Amino acid sequence: MTIVDMGHGGARSATAGAPALEVDDLNVVYTVRGIDREVLRGVSFTVAPGEAFGLVGESGCGKSTTAYAALRYLPRNGKIVSGSVRVGGRDVTAMSDAALQEFRAREASMVYQDPAQAMNPTLRVGKQVVEAFTVLGHSAPDAAKLALEALRKVRIADPERVMDRYPFQLSGGMQQRVVIAMALACHPKLLVLDEPTTGLDATVEAEVLDLVRVLRQETDAAVLMIAHNLGIIRSLCDRVGVMYAGKIVEQGPSAEVFDSPQHPYTVGLLRSLPRHGVRKTERSLATIPGILPLIGAHLPTCVFVDRCPLADDKCRTEVPPVVALEGDPNRFSRCHHVDRIADIPEPEPGVPITVLSPSADQPGVLELSHISKTFRQRNHAVPALVDVELELGEGETLGIVGESGSGKSTLARAMLGIDAADAGGVLALNGTQVPPSTTERSADDKRALQMVFQNPDSALNRSWSVRRILARSVTKLTGVKGAAANKRVEALAAHLRLTPRHLDLKPRQLSGGLKQRVAIARAFAGDPRIVVCDEPTSALDVSVQAAILNLLADLQSAERTSYVFITHDMGVVRYLADRIAVLYLGRIQEIGPTNEVFNGPNHPYTEALLSAIPSVDGEEKTRIRLEGEIPSPANPPSGCVFHPRCPRAMPGVCDTTEPQLVEVAAGHSMRCHIPFDELGRLQGVPLPTPNDD
Amino acid sequence: MTDHPSSIVVPGQMPDVSERKQARRENWRLIRRRPAFLIGMAILLVWVVCALFPLTIAPHHPLDFRTGLNQSPSWDHPFGTDQTGRDVFSRVIAGARDILRIAPAAAVLGVLFGVILGMLMGYIRGWFDIIASRIVESFLALPVVLVGLLAVTTMGNSAWVVIGVVAALFTPIVARTVRAAVLAERELDYVTSAKLRGESTMFIMFREILPNVMGPIVVELTVRLGYAVFTVATLSFLGAGPPPPSPDWGSQVSDNYSSIVSGFWWRTFFPAGAIASLVISVNMIADSVQSVMEAS
Incomplete structure (x- = not known):
């Protein structure tokens, strides 16, 4: 050296x-x-x-x-x-x-985080891309030709049509391609x-990273x-x-x-x-x-x-x-x-965590059967969740993954009763059916099921002190008041590694990690049986995320709480979850133990999701490209909802009949027409198992 | 762990001072640096003192007409005297009391009702909001002065009628502002969290949401105060104010403006100037409050 x-x-x-x-x-x-x-x-x-x-x-x-x-x-x-x-x-x-x-x-050119803000929302895409060339001195007809060329270069299949649209009519990925096309207009150094x-x-x-590559x-x-x-x-x-x-x-x-x-x-x-x-x-x-x-x-x-x-x-x-x-x-x-x-x-x-899996004589802490949620939009029915079946054991963590628009948050809100599920489904806590809407649920039901939100800035009332936030939840959920409630707040804070000094501060005086701790403390104020975590670490830096994930694991070990953990981060879900449910267009496509989901064979959608993740470990993976975009839930494709994007779709079957969620191995179910062993053959070498290293 | 002392993001403040005090202190520090705020406050303070102790400050009694008629401004009568020989300076000072009693009361009541209505519209939404919004919009279309005059003519020109009608006309304007603020606020997750622990609608509206929309409400209050001064003065100018001998500014202007052509400008100029100075001072304060609130 x-x-x-x-x-x-x-x-x-x-x-x-x-x-x-x-x-x-x-x-x-x-x-x-x-x-x-x-x-x-x-x-x-x-x-x-x-x-x-x-x-x-x-x-x-x-x-x-x-x-x-x-x-x-x-x-x-x-x-x-x-x-x-x-x-x-x-x-x-x-x-x-x-x-x-x-x-x-x-x-030089720059591509920003939010493509929507990098474009003028009032001008058609074409005009903006053409402008990127006219400022370089090209004549209008030349610039138009170059713009089409540029959009083709960023793999936009139908550039003429895209040029005729406004930015808001394009998906985020499409917008970012257009921005990249504009950034490359001048052949930047x-x-x-x-x-x-x-x-x-x-x-x-x-896809965007492939494009950049x-x-x-x-x-x-x-x-x-x-x-x-x-x-x-x-x-x-x-x-x-x-x-x-x-x-x-x-x-x-x-x-x-x-x-x-x-x-x-x-x-x-x-x-x-x-x-x-x-x-x-x-x-x-x-x-x-x-x-x-x-x-x-x-x-x-x-x-x-x-x-x-x-x-x-x-x-x-x-x-x-x-x-x-x-x-x-x-x-x-x-x-x-x-x-x-x-x-x-x-x-x-x-930490050691014992999971009490639901069985015939032991009902799960949470059971969902035939849960659907249909929103109404201008007299159109928009099915956001379709016939979801789930159960959750004591001390178990169920990870829920899927792209945005797949229904993850809708599912969480239906469980909690924030947006009540459609009539016809059954939601049961410890084997007892509870009303679909939180306002109709008993105090005990409310206490049993709490939530940690994605963004603590939004989840904590910014004009309340931490003490007031926690004390109110303690009082409301457990009925304990006054000095006793305050004692419980202090114990809760200590449990979450917050010091008494933090209690008298307002949320904005705390760092992101501390805020999320307060939000978790609030969820645990009434000793919940189930905590729904909606991307609780996605707004945090990785070292802070690590502290929060450790804390959630510690709490689970001590309190035997069950988690429903919604995330888009496959690394996090693999670390924390015992089972994983993969959602697409409001339907569970695959559900199974974490190891089996990561090792495969998988539902083709899960396979694509897993292969899309750039790994910091640098594992070699064959990328599976998904064509097109998530269809609108208002107008789901016929047959299997995934078939238009599925690289393994079988014409004549997948586009006509919707597959059922079938158990392919113990505790591992998926919704696919392709037989399980056939999927295994198609997918070849399984991903390394977590126990290998 | 993260309970390191530097985890408090606001630097350089004493830790024992509560956040609210700190924020207030910071806003106060910012607003004090604005000349518009200081000038506005100075003018307003002068009028408040006049309203509190008119007889101590005024050199003459406002109704005393023993002095000479229509004298131009002099050392003895700085604003001159009117057609009955009353001292205009003393009358302007005494006139501050009526307007500073009626205008703030109207503004406060208007904001109070506006906050309640706006909160209900923004939080409950649905049919209530749709119907209330149409009513609010129709109120906004009414000419304030005309409705004020109508009300005073039908119900008598007591101070309470003026306060009531101005407050009623301000309510929808305030409600619309508050509704917009509440609409954004109700979508935040702390509201969801309150529902999940079973809080009542009243609690969520007035204990959870209200403290977070105080900024626009304070701004609205100061702005409404300026408008209230102006409206009340206009009404009394149009004859809907206190009856004749009273030294009200608006009625002084309306009693005397026809004599400007005869050269007795001071009989109109000083009460009109008083109205203008009060309206301008309140607006200067309102502008300063608004820009400080929006910055924070």
Whole structure:
């Protein structure tokens, strides 16, 4: 191991020739209330033409600021203090306004997170794409031709028709393709992608990522990709920089960084992800203690020192060196103790959870039979849930997965009675039927079934203190009042690892993770038997997600609570769930024990969902493309609702007869005409089982 | 764990001060820096003091007509005297009392009823909302002054009638604003969570939602106050105010404006200026409150 001077030379590109993007010792401040606060603290990296460089890190680490600074596109209170950004050898920081405008029009492009906001909602798509070419100086007829060409290039099958539409008439994936087509109009030297697939479903995300991958080969644009999803970075980027508090703490080829991280922060980040099919009973997830420093915090030495398990006096007094690592010449870690990375303690073992599966003499804590939900829209019946059959054992976690619009949240709301299910179905708690609507349910029924919402900002009343939020639930659900209720609130808070001081704060004074803890505490205020969790960690950073998932597992171990866990994150569901139900167009397509669902053979829809997930472990998978979009539930396809998109559909059968949900193995059912062993043969080698490693 | 001290996002504040106080203190600090707010407050304060102690401040009794008739402004009579020899300065000071009693009462009542109606419309929705919305819209189409005059002519020109009719005409306007705020609020998950633990509709509306829509309500209150001053002055100008000898501003203007052509401008100018200064000061305050509330 050698220590090299990274000073003003910056990290040198792995590829010979002039780099497409060269960021050198970039320092950026945001002026907040008259004070300059440091956001980037000497960021340096290079991206070669045709190379894809990813920046990862938790929210607030400065990755988006870096992306915006690369185009000198900072918010009004942002300022580049020192350092330079060169694109194709020209210094972007020194450009005049006119030159900058020209540069942004011809040499660099950006794709944002929300495609709907990147387009003008009042103009037809065609007009906007054509405009991307006319600003480059093409004549109107030329621009029209080029626009059609560009849309074809981003794999839009019927560009003439798409050009005639307004942005809102396109799906999210389609919108993002159009935005990418516009971004590529000028053949940019640099393409910046800021969380381009965050708002999209897994299957759509996979398509957009495939597209970016193909386009990268066709153009020689350098790609700077920002994502919080490490799997996406691994699958798309050649090299990656891990950012923390405005500094790149580790950098190198994606596979190497993710397989053998050499900075304590990278180690913590990766260990907080449920990887390699690990389950809650085997190992708890690693968390990173403390929280990200506020912007502008005084961090004179190592930026990670306050949260680092290896920190010692040296880390607090000396700036860590940039340590070049073996392997790639461009790989480095900013740490005093690269040699002690292996000393970082492993996460604790998992918690024991006993699942009492429902049986003939033992009814499940929750049973749903023939549950349907039909919304009425302008006198049209829109079936959002069709004939759902489920049961949930004590202490069991049932994961519910599916794309958006598949009915996951409708199912949760029907269980809870927020939107009462249609008449005809039966919903039973502990073997006793309960009314479909929460307003008709008894206090005990309400107490037994509670919910944790996706977004704690929306779920907690922002004008109430944490104490009032919890006390009200305790009183309302258990009938305990006054001092006794307060005692229970304090016990509850302690159980959820909230300190008494947190109780007197308002939700907005808490971090995202703490807010979600309060929301979970509220759900547990009346000792519920079942807690429905609707994407409870999707708004959180991975290290915070890990803490919340550990907490949910601990609570389940102690209270024997059952969970219905709705998520789009296959890693999370694999970690937490005992059984998984896959929903498509309001119908359960497959339901079975987690291992069997992950190992296959699967329903073709599950197969496609699983293959769409970019894995941070870099497992090789054959991607299954789903054609088209989810049909409208108001007008479901004939026969099997999945047949128009199913790569294995059998004409003459699948489009005429709807398959029944049939048990194919013990506890494993699916809704498919293809026989189970035939599916196994078609799908070939099963995915690695979680017990293999 | 995450219970690290720096997990509190609001930096640089004493931890023992409650959040509400903190937010209020921050808003107060922001609003104090606005010159429009300070000027508006100063003018309003002058009128409030006049309304509270008219006889102490005024050099003469407002009804005392022993002084000379139609004197132009002088040291003894800074605003001159009117056609019966009463001191205009003293009458303007005394006139602050009526308007500062009626206008705020009308504004407060209008906002109160508007909040209740808007809350019901926004939260309950359905047929109630559809019908109430049509009624609100039809009320919005009514000319305020005309309806006010009609009410005062049929029910007598007591202060309560003026307060009642202005409040009734403001109610739908406020209701519409509150309804819009509640519509956004009711979709948030804390409302769902309240339903899941079995809270009553009343509780959800007034304990859960109301504190979160106070911003627009406070803004609406200040804006309505400005309009109320203007409306009440207009009504009294049109003869729907207190009867003649009273030193009401609106009636002073209407009694004297025809004499401007005779050169007695001060008899109209000062009461009219008083109305204008009060309306402008309240609007300056309302604007400041609005921009601070919207920023936070």
